Amino acid sequence: MSAHATPDPYANPLAFGQRMQILRERRGMTRQVLAGLLGKSVDWVKSVESGRMQAPGIETVYRVAEALRVRELAELTGHGEYKVDLFLGPGHPRLAAVRSAIETRPLGTPTGAPPRPEHLAARLAVAWQARHQSPTHRDKIGALLPDLIRDAQLTVKHAEGPVQWRAAQAVLAETYALAQFFLAYQPDPTLLWRVAERGMVAAEQSDDPHAIGISSWLLAQAHRDTGPSHYDQADDITAQALEYLTPLLPDATDDILAIAGALQFEAGYTAARRGATATAWRRWDTAREMAERLPESYYHPVTSFSQxxxxxxxxxxxxxxxxxxxxxxxxxxxxxxxxxxxxxxxxxxxxxxxxxxxxxxxxxxxxxxxxxxxxxxxxxxxxxxxxxxxxxxxxxxxxxxxxxxxxxxxxxxxxxx
Known part of the structure; x- marks a missing residue:
């Protein structure tokens, strides 16, 4: 390699500052521009790149990665253990509490009577309303989710008879749906997958078409957003859910019709990701026809499906x-x-x-x-x-x-x- 060529930051172990300089120069960015993006001085950038100053703390490293638009921290730090996808958002302050509630399963007998499914459903309705109305919706539902998750799990565990057990499973599935909205784009994709899969299991056990439709819609989204290698799985889940719901549509409630419409559009969304123009617009048109069967004021609280x-x-x-x-x-x-x-x-x-x-x-x-x-x-x-x-x-x-x-x-x- 020529002595004047730009080194490859992956070929040999390099200090943080050297990697920062190489990645900055590859973007054609001056030190002055990077300094401005970081709220630092040009001398600070020069000091880090030259090694006169040690690597900054993790928060500043994250800001450097954002400014240089690298996808993963490992590209900047050189450490594989910091393989973090920067297209994900920052971790919400309430993420730890929500994660703890999801990962801790109730084992003992509750001190009091667990909530009945209909009471939990009323609390969920309040939580969905808070999500739609608040500009800080993640904070609002992040505060409500830990208790909702724990109570929904207890309600399933201590249900009295098969009818209440299935109703409790439907509420648990919807609670996991709310959790997926909180977890979306946060730096814990494995937790998101765990919740999506648990929600699908709970929905299937509930034997409730609405719960099954919602959980299918969310699981298909999880596959679609994972990338092209998962598009087939997303399509399969959507197709199976629509096959299950279609016989119910002639006499369907607004909620069932809405979730079927949302699934039709979901299939169109995935088709658009594939670049299948005709299929994408055909699915959108089918979904629009289904939306027109709904009351003008109707708005599905989970999928937002509506006119x-x-x-x-x-x-x-x-x-x-x-x-x-x-x-x-x-x-x-x-x-x-x-x-x-x-x-x-x-x-x-x-x-x-x-x-x-x-x-x-x-x-x-x-x-x-x-x-x-x-x-x-x-x-x-x-x-x-x-x-x-x-x-x-x-x-x-x-x-x-x-x-x-x-x-x-x-x-x-x-x-x-």
Whole structure:
């Protein structure tokens, strides 16, 4: 290798500062830009890279990794044991308590009578409402989940007879569904998988079509979001759930019809990820027809399926197909104001921003992400697509754009003030 060539940070063990410099230079980033993104001085960056200053603490290492947009900490630290996917969001302060409740199974006899399934169902309804209405929805449901999980497990364990046992399993499955929303995009994917699989088992044991539909919808999402190697599993789960639900649809309640519609769209979402344009839009159209059978004011508390959500779903299909102009066209027709859920409204804004970014409109993308942040800061903070757009524009050569993105990144806690 030439003496002037850029070394490979993986070929030989290198100090943290050397890796930071190599990865910075590969991005074409100056020390001044990196310093600005980190809220540090240029001399601090130079001192770390030259080895005059030791590697910083883990929080600063994470910020460096975000600023350099490396996918895993191991790329920056050189240590395989720090193999952390940076597309995941930060760990929520309530994550440890939720994890403890999930991993600790009740063994003894409760001191008092365990809650009845109908009481737990009422508490779950309150928790879903809190999730939809609060801008800090993860914090709200993170506070409620530990007791809900423990009580739901106890209710199953001490159910009186098969009817109550099946009802308790349905409530436990829905509790795990709520937990999946809390765990999504947090740095503990194995816990998310454990919850998704437990939710599916509880739903199957409940023999409740609504519980089975919800758990199938969430398990299919877990497979889809794992990547292309899991798309077939996602499709299989969706197809099996729809096959099970379809005979029930002629006389179905709104909730059963909604979960079937959500599964139809889920199949379209996965098709869009595959790049199967015709299948994706055909599935979306089928889901839209099912949504039109629901009352105009109806909104499913778990999947958000409704007439109001179909415009947002169309934006998602176009974005996942990487059709920038079509994404923008669909965004113009979708009315975010009709989505009653704050986190779902914020998620829609993020999808719109992805479309504007694809269409070469970064300023509109940033303005749209600001709307997402206003609707639900905890949604955008944990969303990898939003974080990627903001950090990319924080490096823009356009001064006003760089400033706007950096200010939003600071508000979200991605970069130091």
């Amino acid at each position: 109001a959500i179909m415009g947002a779903h169309a934006v998602t299909v176009a974005v996942e197909l990487h059709h920038g102009p079509e994404s923008v066209r669909q965004a113009a027709h979708a009315d975010a104001a009709t989505i009653p859920s704050r986190p779902r409204r914020a998620r829609h804004r993020i999808e719109e921003a992805r479309g504007y970014q694809l269409d070469g409109q970064p300023d509109v993308a940033l303005a749209t992400l600001e709307k997402a942040h206003a609707a639900a800061p905890e949604t955008i903070r944990y969303n990898g697509y939003a974080r990627a757009i903001i950090l990319e524009q924080a490096e823009s050569k356009v001064t006003h754009r760089r400033r706007r993105a950096s200010e939003l990144a600071v508000e979200m806690g991605l970069l130091a003030a």
